[in-house]
Amino acid sequence: MTDRRRDLTGLTVWIALVVVTAMGGILSPPGEWYAALEKPPLTPPDWLFPVAWTVLYILMTAAAWQVWRRVGLIGGLAALLPFVAQLGANGLWSVLFFQWHRPDWALVDLVVLWTLIGLTMLRFRRIHPPAAWLLAPYLVWVSYAAYLNIGIIALNGPAPPG
DSSP states (O other), rough: OHHHHHHHHHHHHHHHHHHHHHHHHHHHHHHHHHHHHHOTOOOOOTTTHHHHHHHHHHHHHHHHHHHHHHHHHHHHHHHHHHHHHHEEEEEEEHHIIIISOOOOHHHHHHHHHHHHHHHHHHHHHHHHHHHHHHHHHHHHHHHHHHHHHHHHHHHOSSSSOO
16 A cells, blocks of 8 residues: 555544544534523633534544554554544533533543543654644643533533433
8 A cells, every 4th residue: 555545544534533523412412401501601602612623623633643644553552542532532522411411421521531632642742743732722622611511510500400
């Protein structure tokens, strides 16, 4: 397989994994339950969430692909496994929060997600520092999401009726 073909194959795989993660959010829309919740100060307008996540998913894909291009799947396993794990935690958050109406469980998931992003950044930095920096906005956004999640719990209880 040529380097170009290998690169395009890898990019396609990383895009597919991130799109599957994004589907968790798409299949778990906020809906009436979320609209009825009391929100903390600095909650952004609803239209900002899909815009922010689209940018973050593009950055995540680019970061994973850059690491994969440099060391491959086997050589990058220690870095790419936490990346894949954080994708799982990312997708789970939407299910916990929007489908199951459990902001308390979603907050626990956010702590795991934040930890996995940090671990991924540390491991990506060893292979290709710019890939780690591509994940920095994601870590900031997840930190902000934790503030919003905590605010919703504080204002509505750990498991508001739904």
